[in-house]
Amino acid sequence: MRTRPPTIKDVAEQAGCGIATVSRVLNGTGSASMETRRKVLSAADALGFEFSALGRSLQSSSTKTIGCIVPSLANPIFAEVVQAAQHEAHREGYQLILACSEYDEVLEFQAVRTLIAKKVDGLVLTVNNAAGSKALELIGDRQLPCCLVYNRPSFGLPSWAVDNRAAAREVAGAFRSYGHVQTGFLALRFNRSDRARERYEGFAEACSEIGMAKPVLLEIEEQEGHLLELLGALLSGHQDLTGIFASNDFLALAAMKAARTLGKRIPDDLSLVGFDGISTGLLVDPHLATIETHPHTMGRGAINSVLAKLLDRPMPDQPAPATTFRFRTGGSLGPPVAGKADGREAATSLPSNE
Amino acid sequence: MRTRPPTIKDVAEQAGCGIATVSRVLNGTGSASMETRRKVLSAADALGFEFSALGRSLQSSSTKTIGCIVPSLANPIFAEVVQAAQHEAHREGYQLILACSEYDEVLEFQAVRTLIAKKVDGLVLTVNNAAGSKALELIGDRQLPCCLVYNRPSFGLPSWAVDNRAAAREVAGAFRSYGHVQTGFLALRFNRSDRARERYEGFAEACSEIGMAKPVLLEIEEQEGHLLELLGALLSGHQDLTGIFASNDFLALAAMKAARTLGKRIPDDLSLVGFDGISTGLLVDPHLATIETHPHTMGRGAINSVLAKLLDRPMPDQPAPATTFRFRTGGSLGPPVAGKADGREAATSLPSNE
DNA sequence: ATGAAAGCGCTAACAC
DNA sequence: GTGTTAGCGCTTTCAT
Numbered sequence: 118m119r120t121r122p123p124t125i126k127d128v129a130e131q132a133g134c135g136i137a138t139v140s141r142v143l144n145g146t147g148s149a150s151m152e153t154r155r156k157v158l159s160a161a162d163a164l165g166f167e168f169s170a171l172g173r174s175l176q177s178s179s180t181k182t183i184g185c186i187v188p189s190l191a192n193p194i195f196a197e198v199v200q201a202a203q204h205e206a207h208r209e210g211y212q213l214i215l216a217c218s219e220y221d222e223v224l225e226f227q228a229v230r231t232l233i234a235k236k237v238d239g240l241v242l243t244v245n246n247a248a249g250s251k252a253l254e255l256i257g258d259r260q261l262p263c264c265l266v267y268n269r270p271s272f273g274l275p276s277w278a279v280d281n282r283a284a285a286r287e288v289a290g291a292f293r294s295y296g297h298v299q300t301g302f303l304a305l306r307f308n309r310s311d312r313a314r315e316r317y318e319g320f321a322e323a324c325s326e327i328g329m330a331k332p333v334l335l336e337i338e339e340q341e342g343h344l345l346e347l348l349g350a351l352l353s354g355h356q357d358l359t360g361i362f363a364s365n366d367f368l369a370l371a372a373m374k375a376a377r378t379l380g381k382r383i384p385d386d387l388s389l390v391g392f393d394g395i396s397t398g399l400l401v402d403p404h405l406a407t408i409e410t411h412p413h414t415m416g417r418g419a420i421n422s423v424l425a426k427l428l429d430r431p432m433p434d435q436p437a438p439a440t441t442f443r444f445r446t447g448g449s450l451g452p453p454v455a456g457k458a459d460g461r462e463a464a465t466s467l468p469s470n471e
Numbered sequence: 472m473r474t475r476p477p478t479i480k481d482v483a484e485q486a487g488c489g490i491a492t493v494s495r496v497l498n499g500t501g502s503a504s505m506e507t508r509r510k511v512l513s514a515a516d517a518l519g520f521e522f523s524a525l526g527r528s529l530q531s532s533s534t535k536t537i538g539c540i541v542p543s544l545a546n547p548i549f550a551e552v553v554q555a556a557q558h559e560a561h562r563e564g565y566q567l568i569l570a571c572s573e574y575d576e577v578l579e580f581q582a583v584r585t586l587i588a589k590k591v592d593g594l595v596l597t598v599n600n601a602a603g604s605k606a607l608e609l610i611g612d613r614q615l616p617c618c619l620v621y622n623r624p625s626f627g628l629p630s631w632a633v634d635n636r637a638a639a640r641e642v643a644g645a646f647r648s649y650g651h652v653q654t655g656f657l658a659l660r661f662n663r664s665d666r667a668r669e670r671y672e673g674f675a676e677a678c679s680e681i682g683m684a685k686p687v688l689l690e691i692e693e694q695e696g697h698l699l700e701l702l703g704a705l706l707s708g709h710q711d712l713t714g715i716f717a718s719n720d721f722l723a724l725a726a727m728k729a730a731r732t733l734g735k736r737i738p739d740d741l742s743l744v745g746f747d748g749i750s751t752g753l754l755v756d757p758h759l760a761t762i763e764t765h766p767h768t769m770g771r772g773a774i775n776s777v778l779a780k781l782l783d784r785p786m787p788d789q790p791a792p793a794t795t796f797r798f799r800t801g802g803s804l805g806p807p808v809a810g811k812a813d814g815r816e817a818a819t820s821l822p823s824n825e
Numbered sequence: 826a827t828g829a830a831a832g833c834g835c836t837a838a839c840a841c
Numbered sequence: 842g843t844g845t846t847a848g849c850g851c852t853t854t855c856a857t
Binding site for chain 4 (some may be wrong): 124125136140141146147168169171172173174176177
């Protein structure tokens, strides 16, 4: 029946008192006689009254809402970040407004604008390219409490991030220790992600330093076709590689499947290492070697950094770079099988690109 | 420098006109002379002005915000639902406030209350138990536009859901066709999810109708220990089962791993079928047989159902039950190996519970 | 102890 | 064409 939700005015009327009194009683601020208190309480109850966050926010200039922007929820790493952030925010009475940038800087910028207009109290986000990001610039302009996740600190903003370069260097070392020389680096939207670039750079640097060949950059621009087919084509065009470092586990797992479709044995014909440490990597056989990261810790830490500013608490310490990742070995990484160097005979179902 | 964001009043002042004029110009509603228009525009630009959604919502009683509640983002099926919902909402200029119920009806109810207080325009959610849900009752009370996802229609609310019973019946048939007789149904929080229960019921019914034994209910209450160990113990206590139907792919995959740890071959010693159709099922070897569902379609459909009410559009048709799923076969389902019926010798590393 | 009133930022109805 | 004003729901002085 009641179509318009009851307001504080309705309660005041029903209780036979002023709206200020209702506010005081229901908020437990200020004093009131037993009698009025009772009347207000019962009126509120009878009406099923709840404060409108809108009126309250307008007046208090705090929405108890935090914006959260990630590239996509399709990558479980970000789903976990968001899950942790949401959980932690909820604990403190904050809600999360979610936006996905879909690896698009324009969308990313729009999202920030919208969230600012919605008057979020703070922002937690992973941007695609932190350096020179218009989105981060805007946030800085507005002096909005903000923390980055999986991006390194930029624009003076705190961040909970993985030391991509150091992690990638460890991967290079691991390949080296198994005797690999010519490897590749596989990325899905290389130019759209500073994370992928940092991983590549660290990997390439280390490779050169420890006497391996410069890794071939295997880039998939856009997922216009079926990913597995694109990967298959890419792989068969690079039979010389004995190992591939993928910019994330998702890709690594897909590459593993594509490689098998081509008749390759893992790791004899091709070793694979991923990045992120998603649990799926432990379900496949052989296990995916990877860089384990802690999306949960990152999401929680980032929210707490923002909450610290909001609630005027001491800022939590950001993790030491060396603790942000751990190399996890797995059966997908092994020594290349000797005599398999030319590898032409492995190409089967998919066309090579020559 | 500017710490307080500029308001319409600041713009009016700077442009030397009234606030109504600013509103009219910037909203493109009502008319204005070229001259004022120019002045307003440049003032707004100079100040970096943006409307506050708060003031606007308070006055228009529409927040352009939709609440979204799912049990968890850890299950990729819900991550996909949310991703699709977010994307679709954004297309229409709506934002999503995200909440996770963590399979807890109290949290679920709280979340609805909070979202109502935040004056969301609508709600899209998966509840744990639709029947008699306090949360849904409250939503009904408030006449809030709402659509369920993965729950069957309840409280007169529309829903985008999978026909769990029919899907489960197909699974029974599949087991039967491979000669299985004694199967089990595996669920993680059986009593907390009507979806799991419906799947079990459909499965059990069909089993009985087609002459199979009543499936053993394998229930894991809470994930207090490491899931794999719990599964290992459960499996070794039920060596008589030749096949297991898991209430979701996540569990099925974990069970597959646990079974292998026990030395079981899949599917010879144990067949496995999941539910959901997550892509990971195609990365493992053998492929996971499962019920494919379409989380993306569900999420998008649900949002559109809510938007239809909000924007007074024709309500989109909910999918025909038969089209909501498809049985996908895979190597994890096969005939039980004859002579393996007593199966005692397969138990290896983990204790059976006798 | 409690009510009246101002004001948060905005839109719309109503003057002029 | 444009300014004034009421009012959306709330909190917070300021009187009483």
